[in-house]
Amino acid sequence: MEEARNQIDRIVSKLGEKIKALRKDTGLSLKDLSRRSGISAAAIHKIESNGIMPTITTMMKIADSLGKKVSYFIEEESENNDAFFVPYSKRESILTFKKGLTLQGISAKKYGDFIMTAACAVVDVGASSGTKPMSHRGEELVCCLQGKMEFRLKDITHLLGPGDSLHFRTHLEHSWKNVGDVPAKLIWILAIAPS
Numbered sequence: 001m002e003e004a005r006n007q008i009d010r011i012v013s014k015l016g017e018k019i020k021a022l023r024k025d026t027g028l029s030l031k032d033l034s035r036r037s038g039i040s041a042a043a044i045h046k047i048e049s050n051g052i053m054p055t056i057t058t059m060m061k062i063a064d065s066l067g068k069k070v071s072y073f074i075e076e077e078s079e080n081n082d083a084f085f086v087p088y089s090k091r092e093s094i095l096t097f098k099k100g101l102t103l104q105g106i107s108a109k110k111y112g113d114f115i116m117t118a119a120c121a122v123v124d125v126g127a128s129s130g131t132k133p134m135s136h137r138g139e140e141l142v143c144c145l146q147g148k149m150e151f152r153l154k155d156i157t158h159l160l161g162p163g164d165s166l167h168f169r170t171h172l173e174h175s176w177k178n179v180g181d182v183p184a185k186l187i188w189i190l191a192i193a194p195s
């Protein structure tokens with residue numbers, strides 16, 4: 001009985017952290033998630049900081065808005081936080097709102113003690129990051145395996161073909177586009193140092 005209570009306490013204590021990590025991984029602000037879920041930004045902030053415990057209905061709305069099942073947030077994690085093995089057959093899709101971009105995770109599912117996350121990416125012909133350049137905390141390392149990708153960093157354009165890589169600090173305004181005639185395949189790594 002005591003062990004079961006301890007297990008519940010562990011899960012509950014990490015619930016807000018999991019929601020916040022996934023929200024940030026998918027590039028959503030509190031307002032974005034609020035609009036998607038119908039839950040106020042203030043309530044989401046309190047849930048993320050473990051100030052309040054969400055109802056099952058609230059949890060279902062948040063989970064659905066983040067492209068996950070509720071079980072994702074309440075599953076216990078492996079005790080080994082120093083290594084994370086991802087078999088090819090167990091790669092999970094990563095939710096992205098960029099049209100023409102498909103991501104499969106090849107790293108730990110959340111940052112935790114890790115400062116980077118990585119994905120195998122497929123970018124459709126002509127697909128891009130959009131008309132507005134991005135800027136955020138961290139670094140990105142992109143290695144092109146197939147196709148031709150254009151990356152714009154401020155006023156400089158880099159053209160990546162098979163075997164080329166680009167490593168940059170993401171506070172620079174940046175954008176990308178598949179300028180080739182085949183889907184581009186990339187290894188895409190994002191690193192965010194703990195604040």
